[in-house]
Amino acid sequence: MILHVTTELEPLRCEGELAKWVKGVVEKRGGKILLLGADGRYELDGIEVVGAGATPNIPTSDVVERAFLKLFASLAEVPYRLDPREIDSIEGHEWQGALVAYLLALRLRKPFVYSVYTTETERQGSGVVAESIKSIEAFLAREADFVMARRKGALKSLREQYGISREKLFSDPSGNEASTPERSELKILQVSWEYPPHLIGGLGRAVTHISAGLAKLASVYVLTIGLPGRVVDEHRDNLHILRVDPFTLKSTGFVSWVYCFNFLMVAKALSSNLRPHIIHSHDWLTAPASIVLKHLLKTPLIITMHATEYGRSRGSILTPMQRQIHYWEWRACYESWRVIVCSESMKHEVIKAFSLPADKLLILPNGVKLSELDSHTPLRGERDRYALPWEKIVLFAGRHVYDKGVDVLIEAARIILSRRRDVKFVIAGDGPMRFHLMWLASVYGLGEKILFTGRLSDEELYRAYKLADVVVIPSRYEPFGIVALEAMASGKPVVASRVGGLSEVVVDGETGILVPPGDPEALAQAIETLLYDPVLAKKMGATGRRRVEELYRWDKVVRFLEKIYRRVHEEYSVSSWLTLFDSVSASN
Incomplete structure (x- = not known):
């Protein structure tokens, strides 16, 4: 029996000519119909129609987004609506139906037939949506066991645009099944x-x-x-x-x-x-x-x-x-x-x-994987890459986005540098706000005192932590704060916003200092406290290292996760x- 997968079917779902065309094909070939975007079960002239479930009612930007939203919603419902025992092949009608049919055919190990009535080339579509649809049609035509051109225009387009032969045949559905993996371990x-x-x-x-x-x-x-x-x-x-x-x-x-x-x-x-x-x-x-x-x-x-x-x-x-x-x-x-x-x-x-x-x-x-972090020590002369010998290094590492609060750090740097000039602010990472932040530093006249390094490799970042005097995390929103952990594991004091997971990772007054988010004055004061008191900074760094060793080692996290599994x-x-x-x- 053939399972026909379609988004339209006369008279149940009619948005265009496809509904009539699909009905005609099914009447001739027989089978069962999986109707995408529909609920319930129906009988249409003796043919069973199974609704794959309603599409979530949330706004989308175009037909491609809508098609994939419908696909994911349908495939989550199909195993509870469709009995696959009598299905011999799966036929997807047009690209939206064929996307679902292709994945069902892979799951059920059945031949996949791609039925094409018109192509985007034939419809003379243009723009990014049309190019997306063309790429989907080409993909489906390549992956199908058999491509069925239902109309002459489609046949010509498939041959000339996608290089698909009309004589493309089914592969042997019974051959070369992959063996089932052993289930002796998780x-x-x-x-x-x-x-x-x-x-x-x-x-x-x-x-x-x-x-x-x-x-x-x-x-x-x-x-x-x-x-x-x-x-x-x-x-x-x-x-x-x-x-x-x-x-x-x-x-x-x-x-x-x-x-x-x-x-x-x-x-x-x-x-x-x-x-x-x-x-x-x-x-x-x-x-x-x-x-x-x-x-x-x-x-x-x-x-x-x-x-x-x-x-x-x-x-x-x-x-x-x-x-x-x-x-x-x-x-x-x-x-x-x-x-x-x-x-x-x-x-x-x-x-x-x-x-x-x-x-x-x-x-x-x-x-944190302590052994990996500890294995990277600063290279000879590497500190000169970031600062002059007499300058203290204040390090930020993260994406240059609004939530990370880099602009707040630049404001705090302006305050600190108005009082002392022996500080270099090193901002590592990249993101959509990078050029705005560089412009902001330039406007404030801080170009020589704020270094934007771009994205650092893990190895470079691990070495940079060890060169820093203070690590700053001025986030407005931070679910956890992996940078805080890595800085603490490197034995460095942390100045961080009192938001989200940072307020749990950083112990205020013990492993660092917490400040209100979006407050450059408080941020500047906390940084200066640690720069003026290197003994306190060193003590906080050592306490932070012990806290990471006790609570935040990846080997401990993984063992607990395996128990959850x-x-x-x-x-x-x-x-x-x-x-x-x-x-x-x-x-x-």
């Missing part, structure tokens, strides 16, 4: 958009250390994106890195780009025949793929919320992008067996933002979670 799938060499902030570094540590205790698979020209899988003992090319499909904007690589992540996981015991997702950027894999593979999902849009926007969720991000953050928390946060502050934020029960959340702080897997093993896909064996 298998964990980490899903993250950050992983080396693609690192943006603390999230990627956390996933890197967690995965490396867990690989000593379990089999770990990391599903992530690669950089242009560096999309290569890696396999090292129990650690397997699976990468997708996030630019395979052309996107219309940031959100649709996220949807595109999430789609490719689902395809990669299914084609790799992954069968993990636990799926661990990190933040909203991989939530769509993680939720779909949870339901298609019937595997418990855990989410770590490293930050929230609610927190970043101070509770103001207004734009279409914010509403989509907020939706996926809520949906991921709702779908997850457990929600992990990095601090008590983040726990309260997540409960307030998503109305979660407190017993669903677990606090698991980030950590095993507890969730035990709970899952005795649960009554059932789907209609249970009739499909694990190897299918």
